[in-house]
């Protein structure tokens with residue numbers, strides 16, 4: 001029935017099989033009904049990348065399938081990466097390191113001046129990363145700005161101790177990691193070809209954007225696998241210009257590694273739903289997380305997916321999605337939600 005083109009050239013990059021794939025593609029009309037948007041002719045589907053794994057679930061495992069294949073090929077014994085104190089990426093890295101018998105060293109950003117891991121709340125992702133055996137060092141926001149230097153210095157120190165470190169950038173967002181979302185688009189094409197989601201491509205993808213790798217991968221993958229005509233990356237921090245430049249840089253790196261890849265023309269960063277600060281949502285966004293959960297069983301998070309979904313709802317309310325087939329990529333984040341349960345409780 002469907003005549004989606006199969007990508008002619010397979011990705012050359014090596015990949016480990018670590019995630020539970022393919023993730024389901026589900027219709028969720030009840031969410032739009034609950035929000036009073038049921039009469040807009042919008043077909044809302046959700047790609048369940050919150051179900052890519054157990055403790056490593058979320059979007060980062062797709063990137064790590066490619067990054068850790070490279071790490072293994074280089075003979076790495078330990079991983080070095082960085083993120084916010086409640087980093088989903090660091091937690092996924094810690095989990096996969098334990099699974100593959102590698103070490104994991106995490107540089108985590110905190111505003112707590114003591115920089116003592118024993119003194120910050122042992123919740124959510126931080127707790128899981130420690131449970132999974134990662135070695136955690138807290139750093140200030142000022143030091144985080146020179147995170148790449150700090151990771152390089154840590155890697156040099158590890159070499160002195162006889163380790164072979166593999167450094168993964170923030171969010172796993174370089175060309176190698178972003179191939180994970182080129183592959184995700186290919187996975188979706190196979191699902192659609194088998195009749196999923198009505199057997200037709202989407203008008204638009206919407207997803208949360210925090211370090212740019214998912215956006216770069218989907219913007220390239222949407223074109224390569226012809227699964228969407230438009231990609232909207234909802235920024236959860238920073239601004240549109242910052243992410244446009246970041247995504248363009250990653251796409252450039254990807255093209256250098258895999259000739260023939262091109263980004264879709266209709267790619268856009270929307271920074272209007274980013275809320276007051278990184279990891280801080282508006283009250284309206286907190287209330288939306290509760291509404292969506294109760295209407296559908298889909299649990300969003302206050303740092304990424306709750307903001308991105310709020311951006312989708314804002315566009316729907318303005319009539320910009322009328323009559324369209326929309327795929328929301330649920331990128332995970334459950335531990336980050338649990339770490340904010342106190343802030344969410346007034347909205348229950």
Ligand SMILES: *Cc1c(COP(=O)(O)O)cnc(C)c1O
Nearest residue numbers: 088210211212214304331332333
């Ligand atoms: C990291 C993350 C994102 C953003 O993905 P990037 O590739 O870093 O832009 C979105 N959602 C969740 C839950 C994440 O952990």
